[in-house]
Amino acid sequence: MSDTRVALVTGASRGIGRAIATRLASDREARHVVLCARSESPLNDLKSQIEDGGGQATVRACDISDREAVAQMVESVASDLGRLDILVNNAGITRDNLLMRMSDEEWDDVLRVNLTSVFAACRAAARPMMRQRFGRIVNIASTSGLVGNSGQANYAAAKSALSGFSRTIARELGSKGVTCNVVAPGFIQTDMTKDLPENIVEQVKGAIAVKRLGAPEDIAAAVAYATSDDAGFLTGQVITVDGGMTMA
Numbered sequence: 710m711s712d713t714r715v716a717l718v719t720g721a722s723r724g725i726g727r728a729i730a731t732r733l734a735s736d737r738e739a740r741h742v743v744l745c746a747r748s749e750s751p752l753n754d755l756k757s758q759i760e761d762g763g764g765q766a767t768v769r770a771c772d773i774s775d776r777e778a779v780a781q782m783v784e785s786v787a788s789d790l791g792r793l794d795i796l797v798n799n800a801g802i803t804r805d806n807l808l809m810r811m812s813d814e815e816w817d818d819v820l821r822v823n824l825t826s827v828f829a830a831c832r833a834a835a836r837p838m839m840r841q842r843f844g845r846i847v848n849i850a851s852t853s854g855l856v857g858n859s860g861q862a863n864y865a866a867a868k869s870a871l872s873g874f875s876r877t878i879a880r881e882l883g884s885k886g887v888t889c890n891v892v893a894p895g896f897i898q899t900d901m902t903k904d905l906p907e908n909i910v911e912q913v914k915g916a917i918a919v920k921r922l923g924a925p926e927d928i929a930a931a932v933a934y935a936t937s938d939d940a941g942f943l944t945g946q947v948i949t950v951d952g953g954m955t956m957a
């Protein structure tokens with residue numbers, strides 16, 4: 710079995726997940742990164758980029774809206790690579806609508822991808838991590854789940870649920886060397902936010918203490934710490950990375 714820690718990142722094809730995978734595979738963290746998203750081709754590009762930089766990466770295509778597929782994917786990573794040290798549940802979707810117009814399908818799709826898949830992935834990862842007596846789980850939530858956001862009842866419900874879920878995992882697995890934290894990003898420049906009108910973006914910037922939108926790398930830096938060997942005393946926390954937008 711290789712000594713290199715294995716890190717599985719979902720939603721690694723673009724945006725925040727891509728930045729997390731790139732950071733974890735870099736010289737600074739030196740993880741063998743397993744790149745997961747729905748389709749293989751963008752992941753193969755990222756794998757080549759990581760390998761060109763001297764890092765290690767493996768590709769796993771998986772539609773995480775299918776919870777059995779998620780479990781199988783996690784189990785196959787642990788058995789094929791001989792270990793699973795880090796799990797970053799980053800993949801997520803939005804299906805925004807005001808409450809009165811929100812369809813059952815919009816509700817179900819968001820809960821399935823943003824919450825149920827995280828349950829399935831953590832349940833499958835728990836066994837290999839407990840066996841190793843080491844694990845780092847980070848679930849990517851959102852400030853929408855902390856303070857709410859009009860049009861996002863489904864998304865805020867799913868992201869908020871990740872806090873209670875992660876704190877429970879932290880309590881259940883803490884004595885086995887497995888930590889579980891949430892990273893809650895604020896407004897980050899990715900495909901998910903690129904269609905926001907300019908006046909909304911300016912309004913948002915005004916509410917951010919550091920007066921800029923976040924970059925995916927800002928989130929990757931927090932995940933790098935929370936998944937490091939040094940972070941063994943950090944668990945059950947919601948780490949809000951939002952430039953001071955929602956600080957109490």
Ligand code: NAI
Pocket residue numbers: 719720721722723724725726745746747748771772773774799800801802822849850851852893894895896897898899900901902
């Ligand atoms: P994005 O839309 O740019 O990328 C989402 C990733 O998830 C893609 O790789 C996509 O392939 C993957 N994905 C979506 N559905 C999937 C499925 N069924 N199976 C497998 N993979 C799937 O999103 P972005 O902005 O990078 O967001 C990443 C995470 O950060 C999400 O959980 C999102 O909710 C959260 N977040 C983003 C914020 C932002 O401002 N961009 C703010 C707060 C949270």
